[in-house]
Amino acid sequence: MRDRFNSLGGIIFEDCSVSRICTYDDAAVLQLADGKILSSRLIIDAMGNFSPVVKQIRRGRKPDGVCLVVGSCCRGFKDNSTSDVIFSSASVKSVGMSSVQYFWEAFPAGSGPLDRTTYMFTYVDPQPGCPKLEELLEDYWDLMPKYQGTSLDNLDILRVIYGIFPTYRESPLPAAFDRVLQFGDASGVQSPVSFGGFGSLTRHLGRLTMGINEAIDSNFLDAKSLSLLNPYMPNLSASWLFQRAMSAKKQSNVSPNFINELLYANFESMQKLGDPVLRPFLQDVIQFGPLVKTLGLVMLNRPQIIPSIFKQVGIPVLLEWSGHFFMLGCYTFLSTFFDPAIRPLLNTFPAKMKYEWRRRLDAWKYGAGLDYKLSNLGKDSREE
Ligand SMILES: Cc1cc2nc3c(=O)[nH]c(=O)nc-3n(C[C@H](O)[C@H](O)[C@H](O)COP(=O)(O)OP(=O)(O)OC[C@H]3O[C@@H](n4cnc5c(N)ncnc54)[C@H](O)[C@@H]3O)c2cc1C
Structure with a gap:
């Protein structure tokens, strides 16, 4: 490049x-x-x-949320053929003055057949007393060997990775x-x-x-x-709720296992609904149809989880989310039905109007996640 x-x-x-x-x-x-x-x-x-x-x-x-990540790339993993996009094996725990829910990610690294990258990450509400990256790294070295079924003595540490991702x-x-x-x-x-x-x-x-x-x-x-x-993209704004739902709270009125239960309920539903629902989600693309189907199935299969969702994220966040959800539906409608009618006319518009309409059509398309295409082969791609 x-x-x-x-x-x-x-x-x-x-x-x-x-x-x-x-x-x-x-x-x-x-x-x-x-x-x-x-x-x-x-x-x-x-x-x-x-x-x-x-x-x-x-x-x-101050950011509205923060994702903290620690991890490493190590050599010496004998079983190195699978990947986890998101894995959780424990409920909420206390670190310093906060409560955290740990998630894991692991995948083979390109540097060698036995090399593997593993991350441990958590979502926190940024405030004094939040866990420090050093504290997370201490936990990471204790828990990673158990997660990967190996011992630290078998591993050669190639590099240590960490990051702080603020979100607004x-x-x-x-x-x-x-x-x-x-x-x-x-x-x-x-x-x-x-x-x-x-x-x-x-x-x-x-x-x-x-x-x-x-x-x-x-x-x-x-x-x-x-x-x-x-521009405003309702699918991006709507996904903010997911971060809130996955952040453990110090004073919580839900079970310490709630986040795992919620994730399980969602992924179970998405898996039942198949690749057109699961794959875009795993690649960070939120679309209206798949979201409606997943939420519908979760409500039918596990209605008992709904009161805990209200307690975990709070009514104001849910109300705000409903607005983005509605806009996601509108953007999907506009991009599907209005875009094809307007696009052929663009070249007849004056330059400024043409520029503005092109951006508006892009916002509808990307804001509804319709840039993502699932091919017939089951492999997914995005339009350039
Ligand atoms: C541990 C970790 C794992 C990640 N894993 C993934 C992954 O698996 N998949 C994925 O898609 N993304 C991943 N990311 C995120 C990805 O790295 C970033 O989204 C991407 O690098 C963003 O690119 P950027 O160019 O916008 O910003 P950056 O890559 O952050 O680049 C910003 C640059 O600006 C420079 N800069 C800052 N201030 C100044 C200044 N005043 N003057 C001059 N230069 C300045 C910085 O030095 C830096 O080089 C990961 C990030 C981390 C930390």
Whole structure:
């Protein structure tokens, strides 16, 4: 990718830190920590979850949720042919001053046949007293061998991995300044449930490439026009509830095994409903039809779990979620029936109107998860 970027005339400045960005009517000027000045028509902020520009836009507001991850890649796993996307083997436990529900993920690594990556992760409500990554790592080294059925003595530690993923209910983040657009983790377009930000970034790459090209060509670089590239997506907002449902609370009025029961009920239903329901969910794509079917089946099979869901997430969060669920239905309807009627007319629209309608059609499609296609072979793909 780097070679391709260079061959197209791109220039990479390594080990440079951005210290200041000033926007003007005709340019955005970026100042590096070493004093170098770069001027541009559009700045794409891909500085990740801890982007200083995002901090400024969000005014230092505390995240609504945090996913903490610790893990490692080790050599020496004899049984290395399967993967877990999400695995849980214990109920809520206390760590420091908090309660946590641990989840696990494991998959073979590409570096060798005996190499395996294992992660332990948990969702927390960020507040003083939350578990520290060091505390989680201590638990990880105790529990991982049991989870994988091996002993630490048999393993060669290749690397240790950890991460903090803040999530905000108000995501994706609309552009707050003219000529500056957030991209990737900085834009908040990733699912609050998985830490699959790279997957999400590639999923939106085609849409954003087209949109950014059009914005630059037609000079639609004001904050309002750029915001259309990071629009409201009901499927992303709806998935925030899942993170809340999977976060253990210190003062909880549900059973310590509730999160496991809820996950079991959902995955059992999704498995019964088959690949068209299970696969998009496992790849972070929430769609209206599969969601309705899964919720319907859970309610029919395990109605006794519903009061605990209310207690766990709270009425205000459920009410807010209902709004996103309704919008998910609307976006699915609009993308399925209105998009084919409007799209052929786009070239007859004036440039600004065309730009805005294209973004609106994209928002309907991606916001309803309809960019995801399940092929006949049972393999899934996403449209570029
Ligand atoms: C342990 C772990 C496991 C993960 N596993 C997966 C996975 O399995 N699948 C998946 O899809 N995703 C996964 N992710 C998430 C994935 O890594 C991110 O979503 C992805 O890297 C986001 O890319 P980005 O370019 O938006 O941001 P980043 O990769 O975070 O890049 C931001 C860059 O901006 C730089 N930067 C920050 N501030 C400044 C500044 N002031 N000046 C200059 N540069 C600055 C940073 O140094 C960094 O290089 C994982 C992440 C972690 C931590």
